Amino acid sequence: MSEYILAQQNGRNIPSEDTIFAVSGRANAMIEKVGKDKVCNATVGTLLDDQGNLIVLSSVDKVFHELSPAEYAAYAPIGGTPGFRKAVIQTALRDYQPKGIVKAVASPGGTGSIRLAVGNYTERGDKILVADWHWGPYGKIAGELGRGTATFRLFDKDGHFNTEDFKATLESLLKEQNSLLLILNTPAQNPTGYRMSDDEWAQVISVIKAQPKDKKIALLVDTAYIDFAGDENEVRSFLPFLEDVPDNVKTMLAYSLSKTFTLYGLRCGALIGFSKTEEEAEEFVRVCEYSARASWSNSPKVGQSIIERIFADPELLKKVTAEREELRNMLLERGHAFEEEAKKVGLPMMPFDGGFFAVIPCENPAALGREIEKEGIFIIPFGDGLRVSLAAIPMDQCRMIPAKVKAVMDAQR
Ligand SMILES: Cc1ncc(COP(=O)(O)O)c(C=O)c1O
Structure with a gap:
């Protein structure tokens, strides 16, 4: 019997409270009480400046304000405007020249694109394969569409990609189902900040190539943070692997x-x-395009128009890229400072290379998180750890948090 009053559960487990919003709600309540300068809110998943304000690229903001009504208010074609579809491939691939055919279909954010992949490259009842450390909405999207999830252990004992567990899990799933979607979130993974090396990529591709050719396999690389991971071309070194796969x-x-x-x-x-x-x-x-029509119809035109304008103007594109590089350097410096302090005080961290987040592995993260909140530090319990949003906190807090967390951890032992 469903515990729902009138709604249908449809196999989903829908909690009454979202963890991230609950923690950030408590952070905001404390800010109201004691003031902004006494609270460290490392929960937010957007890039903030050192004063805690949302950063919007000023070159992008300028384009936004110059748009005509038709560029922001009209319907876009279901799969996106032709100019956007071309530009988004350019920004996604940068200098990489593909051997095969590359097509883009617009979606409302990266989330929409994940939904398109799950809806079209898995069968109902399939389990999609994700790492144990993964972004929660993968499971929600799968469940919403009548699919499930299976996980493999992302790291081996040395903090490298766990090819052995990946292979075993993939092979056991393929014994039970005829199609399989694998999602890899790299570089600058959410939550850990980890980036798969090219050697690790080669291993993944060789495991996929070795599977029976009558199975349909899809590999989706979630690149949500790719432009905050390091040099924008260097971090795309994995792209050739995506074209080195068999026909299935x-x-x-x-x-x-x-x-x-x-x-x-x-x-x-x-x-x-x-x-x-x-x-x-x-x-x-x-x-x-069919799935888009059946879910959100067309995606908002406004962002597509901004991207079209940026890519139609090489000088403007240069400006946007340079501005982002500055932001990325600021973020990477925060990450290095956090890592350095963690090392100094002996605070463990999951493998971290860059990006918005880092993870402190720990036991009982929910309880530890609540203890740390008493120090005015708000971080999210995430799997078997605590996820710190480096994107949301200034340098001095990146330097301060590791020692404080370590002290609370030690006091709990
Ligand atoms: C791992 C990961 N993938 C995809 C997304 C999609 O982001 P959006 O739909 O906001 O573009 C996010 C955003 O938080 C993310 O963390």
């Missing part, structure tokens, strides 16, 4: 403009598919 494998990028162009609330993203033939490419576009 579909590779895709879930690309989000939320962080890269600070368009968070404008809901702008795209699912980008690599295809070997025109037929496969046409199918990719057709099925994704």
Whole structure:
């Protein structure tokens, strides 16, 4: 019997409170009471300046304000405007020249693109494969669409990609189902900040290649934080692997403009598919546009128009890229400072390379998190650890948090 009054549960477990919003709610309540300068709110998933204000790229903001009504208020075509579809491939791939055919379908943010991939490259009842450390909405999207999730252990004991567990889990799933979608979130993974190395990529691809050719396998790389991971071309070194797969494998990028162009609330993203033939490419576009029509219809035009304008003007593109580089350097410096302090005081961290977040592994994260809140520090219990949003806190707090957390951890032992 469902515990729901009139709604249908449909296999989903819908909690009454979202953990992230609950912790950030308590942070805001404390800020009201004791003032902003006494509280460290490391919960927010957007890039904030040292005063805690949302950062919007000023070059992007300027374009936004110059848009004509038709550029922001009109319906966009279901799969996105032609200019956006071309530009989003350029921004996603940068200098990489693909061998095959690459197509993009617009989506409301990266989230929408993940939904398109799950809806079209898995069967109902399938389990999608994700790492144990993963962004919660993967499971929610799967559940909403009548799919489930299976996890593999992301790290081995040395903090490298756990190819052995990945292979075993993938192979056992493929014994039970004929199709499989694997989601890898790299570089600058949420929550850990980890980036898969090219050697690790080679291992993943070789495991996928070794699977029976009558199974349909899809590999979705969630690149939500790619432009905050390091040099924008260097961090794309994995792209050739996506074109080195057999015919039974579909590779895709879930690309989000939320962080890269600070368009968070404008809901702008795209699912980008690599295809070997025109037929496969046409199918990719057709099925994704159908799903878009059946879920959100068209995606907002405003972000698409901004991206079109930026890519039509090389000088403007240079400006936006330079501005983002500055922000990225600020964020990477915060990450290095946090790492340095953690090392100094002996606070453990999950493998971290860059990006918005870092994780302190611990036992009983919910209880430890509540203890740390007493110090005015708000961080999110996430899996078997606490996730710190480096994007949301200034340098002095990045330097201060590790020692404080370590002290609370030690006092609890
Ligand atoms: C891992 C990951 N993937 C995808 C997204 C999608 O972001 P959006 O839908 O806001 O573009 C996010 C945003 O928080 C994320 O953390």
